[in-house]
Amino acid sequence: MLHTIARRHYARRLPPFPGPIPFPLSHTPSPRPQAPGPSRYVDPAVAAAYARKYTRSPARRVSFFFERRLLLWALRQIGPVATLLDAPCGAGRFLPALRRRAERVVGADISHPMLALASATGPGAGGACPGDLVHASTFALPFARASFDAVVCWRLLHHLPDPAVRVRLLAELGRVARRALIVSFADAGAWKARRRDRRAAGGQPRRRVAIPAERFAEEARAAGLALARTRRLSRFFSDVACALLLK
Numbered sequence: 001m002l003h004t005i006a007r008r009h010y011a012r013r014l015p016p017f018p019g020p021i022p023f024p025l026s027h028t029p030s031p032r033p034q035a036p037g038p039s040r041y042v043d044p045a046v047a048a049a050y051a052r053k054y055t056r057s058p059a060r061r062v063s064f065f066f067e068r069r070l071l072l073w074a075l076r077q078i079g080p081v082a083t084l085l086d087a088p089c090g091a092g093r094f095l096p097a098l099r100r101r102a103e104r105v106v107g108a109d110i111s112h113p114m115l116a117l118a119s120a121t122g123p124g125a126g127g128a129c130p131g132d133l134v135h136a137s138t139f140a141l142p143f144a145r146a147s148f149d150a151v152v153c154w155r156l157l158h159h160l161p162d163p164a165v166r167v168r169l170l171a172e173l174g175r176v177a178r179r180a181l182i183v184s185f186a187d188a189g190a191w192k193a194r195r196r197d198r199r200a201a202g203g204q205p206r207r208r209v210a211i212p213a214e215r216f217a218e219e220a221r222a223a224g225l226a227l228a229r230t231r232r233l234s235r236f237f238s239d240v241a242c243a244l245l246l247k
């Protein structure tokens with residue numbers, strides 16, 4: 001009931017968003033080279049495992065608690081926001097917290113199984129509002145310029161080894177943001193990233209790309225964004241860093 005009233009209320013006040021996009025993507029493909037990307041998440045088994053990952057042990061739950069706290073810290077720096085985009089939203093683990101802080105929150109992801117899991121996080125029994133979960137690539141978002149007050153991009157950048165691709169990602173996210181971007185990246189200065197470097201030198205496969213904070217700031221500048229603040233998740237236990245970028 002409350003959900004229906006809220007939907008009518010927002011529908012009056014906010015411009016309409018496109019509904020979920022059928023697969024394959026129905027919008028015109030970009031002439032730029034296709035983004036690479038961690039395509040393994042399109043596998044339903046991988047998506048289901050990812051959805052369980054942050055609740056499967058007390059240590060993971062604590063880590064998720066601090067990660068969400070870091071993201072919400074960044075959001076508080078921006079001040080009140082009416083519209084938010086979470087891209088990629090994955091299985092939607094941040095959506096409930098984001099929905100409590102903005103009037104309208106849209107989640108976008110390239111993986112249908114991830115979006116199906118995210119729809120279970122919607123308010124009420126019926127899942128998310130139609131159109132609030134969108135099948136899309138973060139490299140070609142189906143939204144007009146400055147559609148959202150702020151855009152969150154969590155745990156995608158560290159999958160992208162090519163700096164030019166990272167700049168393209170930031171530029172596309174920045175295009176649809178009106179005020180700010182909150183982006184996570186793996187900070188090469190963190191103890192955990194340095195340990196991973198040592199292991200990679202010993203032949204272990206590298207699963208994520210860590211970059212120094214200064215390099216991240218340069219890439220943000222190349223995408224037309226200014227780095228306002230950064231904060232690490234933990235000094236020793238993680239290399240995840242959160243960056244607040246302003247337009």
Ligand SMILES: C[S@@+](CC[C@H](N)C(=O)[O-])C[C@H]1O[C@@H](n2cnc3c(N)ncnc32)[C@H](O)[C@@H]1O
Nearest residue numbers: 037041088089090109110111114137138154155
């Ligand atoms: C590590 S998960 C992070 C999800 C979420 N932000 C979180 O922290 O739980 C990475 C997500 O990025 C999505 N993804 C990968 N490449 C993408 C692309 N080009 N466009 C949109 N989503 C993408 C995957 O489907 C997956 O859900």
